Amino acid sequence: MNVLWILAHPExxxxxxxxxxEGQRALRAEGHEVEVSDLYAMGWNPVVDAAGYGHDPAERxxxxxxxxxxxxxxxxxxxxxxxxxxxxxxxxxVVQFPLWWFGLPAILKGWxxxxxxxxxxxxxxxxxxxxxxxxxxxxxxxxxxxVVTMGGPAWFYGERGIHGSVGELLFPLQHGTLxxxxxxxxxxxxxxxxxxxxxxxxxxAAKELRERLLAIPDTEPIPYRKQNGGDYDERxxxxxxxxxxxxxxxxHLITCTTTRGSC
Ligand code: FAD
Numbered sequence: 001m002n003v004l005w006i007l008a009h010p011e012x013x014x015x016x017x018x019x020x021x022e023g024q025r026a027l028r029a030e031g032h033e034v035e036v037s038d039l040y041a042m043g044w045n046p047v048v049d050a051a052g053y054g055h056d057p058a059e060r061x062x063x064x065x066x067x068x069x070x071x072x073x074x075x076x077x078x079x080x081x082x083x084x085x086x087x088x089x090x091x092x093x094v095v096q097f098p099l100w101w102f103g104l105p106a107i108l109k110g111w112x113x114x115x116x117x118x119x120x121x122x123x124x125x126x127x128x129x130x131x132x133x134x135x136x137x138x139x140x141x142x143x144x145x146x147v148v149t150m151g152g153p154a155w156f157y158g159e160r161g162i163h164g165s166v167g168e169l170l171f172p173l174q175h176g177t178l179x180x181x182x183x184x185x186x187x188x189x190x191x192x193x194x195x196x197x198x199x200x201x202x203x204x205a206a207k208e209l210r211e212r213l214l215a216i217p218d219t220e221p222i223p224y225r226k227q228n229g230g231d232y233d234e235r236x237x238x239x240x241x242x243x244x245x246x247x248x249x250x251x252h253l254i255t256c257t258t259t260r261g262s263c
Contacts, residue, residue: 001032001216004090008097008108010040015194015202016098016149022206023094023147023213030214035086039107045079046110052077053117068119083115092216093139093183095173096147098194102169112177121181126228134175135226137182143216144183146173147209149194157192166190167222171249175224184221223254 005024009016024034037044050057054075055066070076076084087093097108104112116122124132132138148170156163163169170188178185189212191197191205212219225231231242231254243256243263250256250263 001027001092002090003027003032003034003092003094004037004086005034005094005096006037006039006108006111008039008105008111012041014098015191015197015205016096018202019147019149019191019206019209020096023096023209026210027213035090037083037086037111039111044107044111046107046114048110048113052080052114064118064123067117068123071117071119080115080117083111084120087115087139091142093142093144093178094147094213095144095178097149099148099150099169102163104173116177116181130228132182133180133227135179135182135224135229137180139178140182142183143186143221144178145186145212145216145219146170146188147191148188149191151195152192154190154192157190168249174222175249175252179222179224185224186216186219186221225252225254 005020007016007020009020011017020036020038024036027034039046045052048063050061050066053063053066053070054073054077055061055070067076095108097105100106103109121138122133124137126132126136148166150157152163155161157166157169159165166188167174174185174188189209193201197205225238225242227236231238233239238251243251243258245260246256246258246263248262253263256263
C-alpha cells in the first residue's frame with residue numbers, strides 16, 4: 001500500500017501520537033509506503049483565504065470558483081498543492097484524530113476545506129457527462145479509514161447511547177466526504193474511553209490498530225449506496241421501493257431494508 005496518514009493532534013507524546021507512531025511503524029515493517037501529514041507539526045493553515053488559491057484580493061472572493069480557477073491555472077499555494085500531490089500518490093488514506101465536539105479538530109476540518117476544493121475533489125463529471133459523487137470521484141480505487149479516539153465510553157456511542165451512534169457522528173466524514181469523493185470507506189478504528197487509558201489499554205489499542213491497518217486490503221468497506229448505482233432517482237432521492245419508509249442516515253446503507261423508521 002501507499003498510505004497517506006493524516007494526523008491531527010497537537011502533542012506528539014499524546015495517546016494519538018503514540019498510536020500514530022505504532023501504526024506507521026507496523027505498516028513500514030511490512031513494506032508499505034507511508035507518507036504523513038502531521039498537521040500541527042507542519043503548522044498547517046486551516047483557514048480558507050484568497051491567497052491559497054492565488055485569487056486577487058481586490059476581486060470578490062467566491063471560494064469554490066476561485067479555487068477551481070487557481071487549480072486550473074496552477075496558482076494554488078504550495079501547501080495546498082503539496083497535500084494534493086500526496087493524495088494523488090496514495091492508494092490508501094488514514095485520517096486520525098481525537099473526537100472534539102463530536103467532529104474533527106478544526107485544523108483537520110480546514111485541511112479538507114482548503115485541499116478538497118471544487119475542480120479537484122468535487123464538481124467533476126464522468127465520461128458520460130454524469131456528475132460524480134458518492135461511490136465515484138477523484139478517490140475512486142482508493143481506500144480510506146478513520147482512526148478516532150474518544151473520551152466517552154463505548155456505550156455512550158451505541159445505537160441508543162446518549163452521544164448518538166458513531167456511524168451517524170462520523171457520517172459527514174465517512175459518507176459526505178470520503179465516500180462522496182469515491183473512496184471505499186472501511187469501518188473506523190475506534191478507541192472510546194481514551195481519557196482513562198492505562199499503558200496496558202494503550203498497548204491493546206496499538207495492537208488492534210496494527211491488525212486493522214495490515215488488514216486494509218481485505219476489509220469489507222461500509223456498504224453505502226452509490227449515487228449512480230440505481231438506488232436514487234434523478235434528484236438523488238432514494239427511490240420509493242428502496243428501504244421503503246426508512247428515513248435517517250442509515251437509509252443510505254445497502255444493508256438497510258427496513259420499512260419503517262431509521263436503520
Ligand atoms: P491523551 O490525553 O494524550 O491520553 C489519554 C490517556 O491515555 C491519558 O490518561 C494518558 O496518560 C493515557 N496513556 C496511556 N498510555 C499512553 C501512551 N503510551 N501514550 C500517551 N498516553 C497514554 N470526547 C468525546 O467523547 N466526545 C466529544 O465530543 C469530545 N470533545 C472534546 C473536545 C475537546 C476540545 C477536547 C479537548 C476533548 C474532547 N473529548 C471528547 C475528549 C477527547 O476525545 C479525548 O480527550 C481524546 O480522544 C484523547 O486522546 P488524546 O490523544 O488527546 O489522549
